[in-house]
Amino acid sequence: MAKIQARGVNREFQIRNTLGRKERLKVLEGFDLDINEGEFLSLLGPSGCGKSTFLSILAGLDKYDGGDILVDGRQLQERSFSRGIVFQSYALLPWRTVIKNLEVGLEIRHIPKHERRRTARQYLELVGLAAFENQYPHQLSGGMKQRIAIARVLAYQPDLLLMDEPFAALDAQTRENLQIELLRIWETDKKTIVFVTHSIDEAILMSDRVAFMSARPGHIKEIIEIDLPRPRTEDIRNSAEFAKIRKNLWGMLQDEVLKVQSYGGYL
Amino acid sequence: MxxxxxxxxxxxxxxxxxxxxxxxxxxxxxxxxxxxTYLAPPSRVFGALWLLALRGELARHALISLRRVMLGLLVSVAVGVVLGLFIGYFRRIDRILDLLFQAFRQMSAFALFPVFILLFGLGELSKTIIIFWASLWPVLLNTSSGVKNVDPVLIRSAKSMGASKAFIFINIIIPAAAPEIFTGIRLGGSYCVMAVVAAEMIGASSGLGYLVLYSEETFNVPEMYGGIVGLAILGIGLNWILHRAEKYFTSWKEV
Structure with a gap:
């Protein structure tokens, strides 16, 4: 049985159009997706297609209007201790030192203080930032902040990891380093990861499967298996296989982008 | 060196x-x-201040003023922060009260002083209330605005980790709003020092404000300027203390 089963999920928002009238905006419609235990799945699609909305729903941060979402065979809970999300904007608490930021999730779970500190240190080491435990977030670079945010999520050991374009705000070099680093971490315990991205290369490099979404109202248009061998490194980007998949996905994305433009954009 | x-x-x-x-x-x-006769030079003003200090009167008036300021500020911080947190957290209440509070904020405490005297008499109570009124609004409105301005991604992040509403309020919203709350308290503090003067000029027999008015009436001009200098020092001192407290509690802020 799949870890997550989404069946016919709908989500619409009420917005005001340019004339100030209320209008219904269908973001997700008939969204079906199975996500397997332990897989790295990317959600890829044109901007505004609702991929982040689906991730928010999975994280318990947004509601859905129709359909069903089952996690481990049970209805999705709004509050849960078993999932973690990494945002593009890091979401670190600026008044807490690095180590205290890592402890937030453990505090929420009422884990005793000495154990919190030990676990936090362990994950800080995992992302290679042990020397920075007493620094404040504003003293760190963007790449370091995102490493801390990833370590924070891993520290409370969720069995579902949600990532909302986590590397989109980073420079190219840092992004590539973090992609490989995330893969290395993931290989060690193979937690289920749902990874939202608008970068085709990123999706191919990281994923077991890429779920390709249509333009809004968003639904899964196609699922592409990425059969590239693991563990993957930078070099894989230069392989013929990689280029073939990229070309295929490019074509699909292009079609959806054109569709969006022929609607006259969105919002 | x-x-x-x-x-x-x-x-x-x-x-x-x-x-x-x-x-x-x-x-x-x-x-x-x-x-x-109208403007005493500072050499004479400080001489007068020195004599006041020797007679123990300077300390007496200054301490009474300080006590009034601290009492008024303490009450307005207690009320303003609690109410501000509450109002900022519940958007609907904020919507209902916002216009009213903006109007209250613009209403001068000095204009209301006669009203307070009518309602609460000439004693300490109406003095505390005018100081309280003057400092309440900046504290309250800055607190509620601080709560409203918390970066939503911080709240979403905590929520996704399964945090309760109480955890989010205490560990995310209050620390995130702290810098704005302190700005309000510092503003309130300086309004307190202004309001205490007015409070001590009507129906008072002590305090630096009283000293200024009394010296003017008895034509002791150097002492009058001495009282004014004393009030300035009181204001600077209070602001310094509040500034230190702010730095202590929000030391994490990037400079």
């Missing part, structure tokens, strides 16, 4: 304006630009 020199130079350059002001103030009555 070099560093010491540098620091001394820094303090000097920052004091130039103040020094020039005192020189001008000393010169104006002595050179006959202003009648010295």
């Amino acid at each position: 070099k560093e010491k020199l540098y620091r001394a130079g820094d303090i000097f350059s920052r004091s130039v304006g103040l020094i020039l002001f005192f020189i001008l103030w000393e010169a104006a009555p002595r050179l006959g630009w202003v009648r010295s």
Whole structure:
């Protein structure tokens, strides 16, 4: 049985159009997706297609209007201790030192203080930032902040990891380093990861499967298996296989982008 | 050694304006630009202050003023922060009360003083209330705005980890709003020092505000300026203390 089963999920928002009238905006419609235990799945699609909305729903941060979402065979809970999300904007608490930021999730779970500190240190080491435990977030670079945010999520050991374009705000070099680093971490315990991205290369490099979404109202248009061998490194980007998949996905994305433009954009 | 020199130079350059002001103030009555019966030179003002201090009167008036300021500020911080957190958290209540509070904020505490006297008499209560009123609004409105301005991604992040509403309120919203709350408290503090003067000029028999008015009435001009200088020092001192407290509690902020 799949870890997550989404069946016919709908989500619409009420917005005001340019004339100030209320209008219904269908973001997700008939969204079906199975996500397997332990897989790295990317959600890829044109901007505004609702991929982040689906991730928010999975994280318990947004509601859905129709359909069903089952996690481990049970209805999705709004509050849960078993999932973690990494945002593009890091979401670190600026008044807490690095180590205290890592402890937030453990505090929420009422884990005793000495154990919190030990676990936090362990994950800080995992992302290679042990020397920075007493620094404040504003003293760190963007790449370091995102490493801390990833370590924070891993520290409370969720069995579902949600990532909302986590590397989109980073420079190219840092992004590539973090992609490989995330893969290395993931290989060690193979937690289920749902990874939202608008970068085709990123999706191919990281994923077991890429779920390709249509333009809004968003639904899964196609699922592409990425059969590239693991563990993957930078070099894989230069392989013929990689280029073939990229070309295929490019074509699909292009079609959806054109569709969006022929609607006259969105919002 | 070099560093010491540098620091001394820094303090000097920052004091130039103040020094020039005192020189001008000393010169104006002595050179006959202003009648010295109306404007006492600082040398005589500080002499009068010294005599007041020797008689123990300066400390008495200053402590009474300080006590009134602290009491009014304490009450307005307690009420303003609690109410502000509550109002900022519940958007609907904020919507209902916002316009009313903006109007109250613009309403001068001095204009309301006669009302307070009518309602609460000439005693300490109406003095505390005018100081409280003057400082409440900046504290309350800054607190509620601080709560409203918390970066939503911080709340979403905590929520996704399964945090309860109470955890989010105590561990995310309050610390995130702390800098704005302190701005409100500092603003409130300086309003307190202004309001205490008005409170002590009507129906009071003690305090620096009373000292200023009484000295004017008995034509003791140097002592009057002494009281004014004392009020300035009180304001600077209070602001310094609040500034230190702010730095202590929000030391994490990037400079």
